[in-house]
Amino acid sequence: MSIYHSANKKIKDRSFELYNKYYSINNNEVIIQLSNNETIKGKLKGYFRGDTTINEPFISKWHLDSTNYLLGTDAYGYLNGQLINQVDIVKITFMEDNTTMMFNQTL
């Protein structure tokens, strides 16, 4: 089981699980609940790898976007949507099967 450290807490890394689940479904719309209680709806357009050798999650950041642009950037190259840190994700609900994944579970 992979873990990462956040604010001196050992947290189970479920980013790879999310990666596998997300890219195996057809309806890519998800609802993400963040640690600041904000809830956002959209699609994960891309991601940034973490450095697991320094106890970062497998995926450190996700790019969430609600538009239909192919690459999540507009005609001028500016990023649409927002970047979300893996450590800030509390819960994800998948619209395809209405299942949820919980995150930030300390060990």
Add this chain to the structure above:
Amino acid sequence: MDSNINISNKVTTGSLLVALGIIYGDIGTSPLYVFKAIIGTKIITEQLVYGGLSCVFWTLVFQTSIKYIWLTLKAENHGEGGIFSLYALVKRHSKYLSLFTILGATTLLADGIITPPISVASAVEGLSMVKGLEAIIIPGNALTIGIVVAILSFLFFFQRFGTQAIGKLFGPIIGIWFIMLLVVGLHQIGLHPNILYALNPEFAYRLLVEYPNGFWLLGAVFLCTTGAEALYSDLGHCGVKNIRITWIFVKISLITAYLGQAAWLMNQGQEFLSGRNPFFEIIPEWFLLPSIIIATLATIIASQALISGSYTLISEAINLNFWPRVAVRQPTESKGQIYIPSVNSILWFGCVLMMVYFKESSHMEAAYGFSITITMLMTTILLSFFLFYKLRLNKYYILLFLLIFGTIEISFFIANVAKIKERWMFLFFELFIFMVMYIWFYARKINNKFIKFVELGKHSAHLKELSEDDSIPKFATHLIYLTKANRRHEIEEKIIKSIFSKKPKRADVYWFLHINRTDQPYGLTYDVSELIDDKVIKININVGFKIQPKTELYFKKIVQDLVVNKELNLHIRPDGSSKYNNEPDFKFVVIEKFLSVENEFAIKEGLLLNAYFYLKHIGLRDEAAFGLDKSDVVIEQIPLVYHPANNITLERV
């Protein structure tokens, strides 16, 4: 490549001679200067000579036999050794290990510029004892310096041609050298057998504790084991068994030579050494000139091994992302033999500078050894991780290991710290190497954090559509991108952007090629994933960290294999561009990054990234580093924006 490991593990007369020639040149030529350095200008007393000899003997027992021959050689990475191989074995167990490795490799390279001049100078200075040459060869005079500089320059100049032709002589010459050590040492022991009592560790203890400033003599004693790291670094060339077997002979020869010198010192009748070298003093006068010739050849071989070792070290550093990509050449057909022109120039310049600055070997003795104590300490730390995590030794054994060798090596380190004032100029060299490794390793990590990956599957349909859109001129039959994405379905977003840019790159087949540098030294394998049959194909090539990648060659070979196995149809969609020549063309796209002016950084991050991109600029270009033919490559430059300035107040007036 496994066969290579088996060959080096076979024990034959030939393999033992190879081990002698490659491994033991450095440690084997130490008797030329160790006792001279211990005695220095001090009064020759029984306490000093017996104590010095005892220290040398027990240093060889602990530091060389136990630590390196017995323990460190266990840490072989598929037959390979050295600090980077060790790092590759244990790197996942702590994030700090990269820093220890950088420090160890830096100091190993740094002492590399003093080993050749000190060894060659010690041998050449022996000519001053030959009758008729006393007035001509004087240590430190222009002629002696000139001879040493000429020998070293000759040695560095011929690196570009490889050592395959003369390499076969290395083993026999070093073999003759050790036999010479054995014979002259035994002769002196025969005359004064009481010297054998000096092996009692009590003499070492008394020297360190009771002799005035005795502890600081460890700086000179340490010179007897400076070559020990080479036993591990060159493991891949010789194999564990060959190194261990030859060590028995080498150690007996070395101890005998040191005993012989100590015996002579106790019976030579003078109060001071007065510039004499105990090593040449125990050689019969009639054999002096041949012995100097053998010694000079042995020191050249020792220097050669060190130079080759430096190439190997930098090559491994490049492949493990500790060093910018520089030109690496293979001067001969001999497997594993490499030549790095930039490293050769740096080492040559450093060695010549050392010789001109220090002028004679005795001055170099006062500066030599400091760096290697740090290398050994770093190896000890990495090795403790190996023993704990890989060999699963009990933690109390690990603590005992760290206690014993930590104490020994920290003592040597402290004793050698006094040498800093003699070697201050080394600090610049060390700082330079350290900074290059640090910047390259850590800035690259920052860089990698900002690579955005996307799901290739999401873009497959678009790629197919583009490929079949005849309204867009064809860019290439086969379009190949190098990617850092190692998973089957992922790709960097910048690649997708490059394909679907304002002028989309239409191709019959899109290839995404990932070169995976493995933690194993050798091995060359690949796997293929076809996301859309004959249209979108991802290839992972696993290349061992000791192999120089030849991407284009590998790629074409893989395509050939796929066609032969009927897994790939090299079809060409007829269009205007293929009317006159229907031969498939392969076009590689290399995406070069540069720092955008839009960035705003924190000071440390900014310095690191700017230095990284500067090193990248002066280093080898990506297409050359990946072994791509220039005519098949398209270079694209994309800006990297890490932290765009966002506090802009722009008002329309």
